Amino acid sequence: MIELPEALARAEELDKTLTGKTVEKVYSPTSPHKFCWFNGDPDSYDGRMSGKKVEGAAGFGIFVELQFSDDISLCFNDGVNARLFAPTDSIPVKYQLRMDFTDGWTLLFTVAMYGGIICFEHTYDNEYFMKSKEGLSPLEDGFNEAYFHTLLESVKPNVSAKAFLATEQRIPGLGNGVLQDILFKARIHPKKKTGKLTEEEAARLFRSVKEVLTEMSRLGGRDTEKDIWGNPGNYHTILSKNTYKHKCPVCGGDIVKAAYLGGSVYYCPECQPLD
Secondary structure: OOOHHHHHHHHHHHHHHHOOOEEEEEEOOOOOOOOEEEOOOHHHHHHHHOOOEEEEEEEEOOEEEEEEHHHEEEEEEOOEEEEEEOOOOOOOOOOOEEEEEOOOOEEEEEEOOOEEEEEEEOOOOOHHHHHHHHOOOOOOOOOOHHHHHHHHHOOOOOOEHHHHHHOOOOOOOOOHHHHHHHHHHHOOOOOOEHHHOOHHHHHHHHHHHHHHHHHHHHOOOEOOOEOOOOOEOOEOOOOOOOOOOOEOOOOOOEOEEEEEOOEEEEEOOOOOOOO
């Protein structure tokens, strides 16, 4: 799933490889997905984007935005996978959107669970898009400890650490995926109520948000996600679907996987006590 480190990494990859290329044709889905959302009929995307030149790409929050000439943009989010194919590569026959360029390169979009592939002009009037684009990124200097405390004070004391960090996009791009290592590094249980956080725990949580997201972004995203060439990110997750069957790297105890608030959480009961 695209979270802040992946949004930044995918944008950088697309900016370096596609800027200056011109769209030749856009193909509609060959494998319709009921949880893939478009802005209007995807059959209209060819007429809207053909002949447009890629002017750049940007990543913010949970979105990647490709910017074209004539103020046309294409953004994608969540479970959308973007793959770039060279002219000599074999192109998969199943996809949710295909974009061919005049020099023979192809950008393919597929959706795993759910996500949007949105073509728009000027602006996209969507709550999560605007929160991602206009919200204060945790990687910015302005996202300091004082600002973090205002976020903590904005929620009810019975809100859990996971709900505080990963819902409503209070912190743009911080979702259930990057959450796991943030809480582990901060030694905080996902279900711990924010109202019960000590001053020291709140400070640890703030530092962990900044440090973990910075490192994930520096390394091109997590190893649970893939870049536009199909390679995993270089940040090796501590707690994830890849590692939860391993022992805790700190205490050697078992890692717990549990369903909580619409997704799986991973934690070490010894290093992240609930009380």
